[in-house]
Amino acid sequence: MNYLSVENISKAFGEVELFSDISFGINKDQKIAFIAKNGTGKTSMLNIIAGLDSPDTGQVISRKDLKIEYLSQEENLDFELTVEQTIFNSDNETLKVIEEYEHALQNPSDEVAYQKAFEKMERLNAWDFETQYKQILFKLKLEDLTQKVSSLSGGQRKRLSLAVILIHKPDLLILDEPTNHLDLEMIEWLEDYFKKEKITLFMVTHDRFFLERVCDEIVELDNGGFYTYKGNYSYYLQKKEERIAAEQASVDKAKNLFTKELDWMRRQPKARTTKSKSRIDDFYKIKEEAHKRRNDHKVQLEINMERMGSKILELHKISKSFGDLKILDKFDYNFLRGERIGIIGKNGTGKSSFLNIITGGIPVDSGKVVVGETIKFGYYTQDGINPKPGQKVIEIIKEYGEQIPLTKGRSLSAAQLLERFLFSRKRQYDFVEKLSGGERKRLYLCTVLIQNPNFLILDEPTNDLDIITLNVLENFLLDFPGCLLVVSHDRYFMDKIVDHLFVFRGDGVVEDFPGNYSDFRTYEDSKPKGEVETTKKIDTRVKTTVKAKLTFKEKKEFDSLDSEIETLGIQKSEIEAKFLDGSLSGEEINELSIKLQEINSKIDKKEERWFELSSMLEEQ
Numbered sequence: 001m002n003y004l005s006v007e008n009i010s011k012a013f014g015e016v017e018l019f020s021d022i023s024f025g026i027n028k029d030q031k032i033a034f035i036a037k038n039g040t041g042k043t044s045m046l047n048i049i050a051g052l053d054s055p056d057t058g059q060v061i062s063r064k065d066l067k068i069e070y071l072s073q074e075e076n077l078d079f080e081l082t083v084e085q086t087i088f089n090s091d092n093e094t095l096k097v098i099e100e101y102e103h104a105l106q107n108p109s110d111e112v113a114y115q116k117a118f119e120k121m122e123r124l125n126a127w128d129f130e131t132q133y134k135q136i137l138f139k140l141k142l143e144d145l146t147q148k149v150s151s152l153s154g155g156q157r158k159r160l161s162l163a164v165i166l167i168h169k170p171d172l173l174i175l176d177e178p179t180n181h182l183d184l185e186m187i188e189w190l191e192d193y194f195k196k197e198k199i200t201l202f203m204v205t206h207d208r209f210f211l212e213r214v215c216d217e218i219v220e221l222d223n224g225g226f227y228t229y230k231g232n233y234s235y236y237l238q239k240k241e242e243r244i245a246a247e248q249a250s251v252d253k254a255k256n257l258f259t260k261e262l263d264w265m266r267r268q269p270k271a272r273t274t275k276s277k278s279r280i281d282d283f284y285k286i287k288e289e290a291h292k293r294r295n296d297h298k299v300q301l302e303i304n305m306e307r308m309g310s311k312i313l314e315l316h317k318i319s320k321s322f323g324d325l326k327i328l329d330k331f332d333y334n335f336l337r338g339e340r341i342g343i344i345g346k347n348g349t350g351k352s353s354f355l356n357i358i359t360g361g362i363p364v365d366s367g368k369v370v371v372g373e374t375i376k377f378g379y380y381t382q383d384g385i386n387p388k389p390g391q392k393v394i395e396i397i398k399e400y401g402e403q404i405p406l407t408k409g410r411s412l413s414a415a416q417l418l419e420r421f422l423f424s425r426k427r428q429y430d431f432v433e434k435l436s437g438g439e440r441k442r443l444y445l446c447t448v449l450i451q452n453p454n455f456l457i458l459d460e461p462t463n464d465l466d467i468i469t470l471n472v473l474e475n476f477l478l479d480f481p482g483c484l485l486v487v488s489h490d491r492y493f494m495d496k497i498v499d500h501l502f503v504f505r506g507d508g509v510v511e512d513f514p515g516n517y518s519d520f521r522t523y524e525d526s527k528p529k530g531e532v533e534t535t536k537k538i539d540t541r542v543k544t545t546v547k548a549k550l551t552f553k554e555k556k557e558f559d560s561l562d563s564e565i566e567t568l569g570i571q572k573s574e575i576e577a578k579f580l581d582g583s584l585s586g587e588e589i590n591e592l593s594i595k596l597q598e599i600n601s602k603i604d605k606k607e608e609r610w611f612e613l614s615s616m617l618e619e620q
Contacts, residue, residue: 001028003066003172003200004049009058011044018044021058022226024219026172031194031201033211035236036221038438038466042204043176045221046070049202050174069170071162071178073437077149083160084145087133090168094126098133101126133167134593138576139189140182141347155181155347166193175203179210180463183347184489184517206462206470208233208492258286305482308337308454311372312483313358318367319508320350320357324607327353329508331367340477340484342494344517345504351487352382354504355457358485378453382460385444387432394418394428396443397450404450421446422469437464445473454482462490491517561610568603572596 003026010020018041026032026049036042047053049060050070062068077086088099097120104110104117121127137143140159149157158181165173179187187210194201194214205211211218211233218229218236227243229236313335320328327350343351356362358369359379387396397404397414404417412420418428421442435443441464448456456477462470470493477484477497488494494501494517501513501520513520575596 002026002063003028004060004062006049007059007061009048009055009060011041011048011053011055019221019226020224022221023058024226024228026200026202028171029198029200030217031199031215032203032217032219033215034202034204034219034221035467037468038442038464039436040221042221043073043436046072046174046176046202046204063171066172067168067170068172068174069165069168070174070176071165072176073180075157075161077157077161079148079150081149082145083137083142083147083149083152086149086160087137087145087164087167090164092168094124094129095133095167097121097124097126098130101130136163136166136193139193140186159186162190169199172200172202175201175205177205177464178203179205179207179489181347182489184344184491185346187489187491206465206467207490208467208470209490211236254286305480306376306452306454307374308482309372309374311370312337312339312375313372313455314368314370315358316368316370318357318364318369320353320362320365321508322353324611325350326508327504328357328364328510331508331510333512335483338481338483340497340499341486341502342498342500342517343485343487343502343504344489344494344520346506349504349506351504352459354502355379355381355459355485355487359457375455376451376453378448378451378456380445380448380456380458380461382463385432385440385447391432392429393423393432393435393443396432396447400447400450405452417446417450438466438469441465442469456480456482456484456486458484458486458488460488461486462488462493491521558610558613561606561613565603565606565610568599568606572599572603575599 005023005025007023008021010022011018022045034042034045036045044053048055050068050072051060052070078089081089088095090096097117101117101121104114108114121130137145140163142156142160142163149160152160162178162182178190182190187207191210191213201214203215213232215232217231218233220227220229220236220240222240227240229239231239315331315333317330317332318328319330320326325348343354345351353362357364359377360369385396394414397418400414402414403411404414405411415425415428419425423439423443432440432443445461461473465473470490474493474496484497486494486498496516498516500515501517503511503513503520505511513523515523575592578592
């Protein structure tokens with residue numbers, strides 16, 4: 001069943017043509033990815049399909065009453081609402097009935113209201129729907145429904161936007177980089193969700209694992225042409241290579257024929273016959289084909305790396321907490337030349353904070369960070385580039401000098417360097433605010449690399465980069481002789497460039513895993529449930545020795561708190577695991593939610609008491 005048809009659409013901004021005469025269709029249950037270089041109109045295409053923008057020519061035709069939801073890069077949430085109000089702020093009848101039932105549960109004395117709400121739930125068979133939406137919120141770490149949107153972090157707001165469109169269950173989901181701001185666990189859950197659900201998708205994503213596992217069709221805008229591949233990412237790579245080879249063979253054949261026909265034309269044939277006229281017409285077609293060239297200019301990454309001495313970076317028993325949130329506890333590590341380390345872990349476990357500690361942006365609570373005298377960090381943060389108002393692209397680079405030194409004593413002008421990063425001379429004089437998100441990231445990457453670092457620290461470097469630029473960045477990093485420390489949720493990227501992983505487990509626990517992400521995933525999946533982690537631990541909690549100045553009762557209480565907190569943690573994990581059971585009734589979910597809140601409350605109180613007694617020990 002056809003949901004939507006794109007017919008001969010074109011779009012331009014001023015003199016810049018983004019795409020022209022594009023046609024394709026979206027059918028029920030299809031999962032389509034759209035691939036194109038940054039700055040060639042990916043977001044414009046999504047906006048047109050979503051009905052937020054109009055093409056210059058052509059049209060988009062959709063089925064009557066087709067429900068479309070769009071997860072864009074721009075936030076579109078009401079900051080005055082709570083998480084719960086945001087979810088239920090919909091015309092979805094089932095959601096309204098569930099909301100009514102939730103309110104009835106909070107007022108059990110009103111039996112009439114409860115009975116009415118219960119009957120409506122039964123009539124619409126809303127129990128399964130309620131189970132699903134609570135599972136979605138649980139998986140996206142949005143468990144506090146009373147929290148105001150204004151108090152959420154940027155990542156939490158993006159996850160809330162994703163949760164809302166998943167819960168609303170539209171006919172067609174349009175997604176712009178859906179894996180941004182998700183940790184690896186969330187991404188893998190989202191993949192499984194899309195694979196199991198009968199859902200229609202049209203998306204832009206740089207996550208190649210996601211493309212491989214979720215998509216059954218890929219459409220690509222390449223060198224002005226629009227191509228369709230009926231398969232996943234591996235199929236796309238294979239067929240694209242075959243297409244380019246066939247195109248090149250056609251050009252080579254046309255060149256040979258062009259030489260022959262050019263000789264005939266130079267003899268100035270008189271177009272006296274229909275045959276002669278036809279041959280002359282064919283000549284100009286052959287000429288056009290013979291002069292076809294692929295615009296395959298690629299980003300050229302090259303730096304004059306500073307010399308690296310014997311001492312690189314030493315972390316001596318460093319600890320760091322933010323209030324009750326412990327991210328490092330007696331962490332010890334000496335970096336070696338050429339190390340390539342990936343950092344993974346759930347959101348909120350301190351991955352970005354760890355990078356800021358290394359680069360001196362955040363002080364440690366205890367321990368010591370020793371940086372070698374020859375080490376020059378190149379730090380690519382999630383904040384990106386911060387241009388001055390009205391600043392042009394080339395002015396950003398000229399802040400680092402008119403001439404940029406390269407290897408072997410060579411140098412480039414600022415304009416030449418930008419051309420290597422795919423910024424045309426005309427584009428270099430555009431204001432930075434006119435760049436697409438991906439172009440801004442490419443410019444930012446340029447500013448990091450031209451400082452000639454020998455220790456690269458990259459925090460989510462793949463966000464918003466197109467797949468072509470990603471491949472170039474990966475190849476550059478594979479040849480980079482310095483040290484590399486990278487936080488990324490891009491599993492394809494991590495598999496390709498890192499040798500081992502720092503796994504942030506939370507509560508200050510960091511593990512060193514000897515392998516890439518796929519190795520780690522295989523290891524984790526092979527472990528029996530509940531098995532104690534046997535990976536080499538870099539960091540272990542050093543238990544405080546109870547000193548004599550505590551009372552006997554306090555010493556006894558302190559000794560028992562660790563085991564009590566651990567037991568409660570196990571109970572919490574068991575309840576959280578039960579939420580994954582799709583057969584739970586609405587009543588069972590409510591009971592589990594209440595139990596989970598009670599356990600969380602107990603854990604908070606006991607941890608608070610543990611810190612209180614621990615502080616008393618430190619004062620002694």
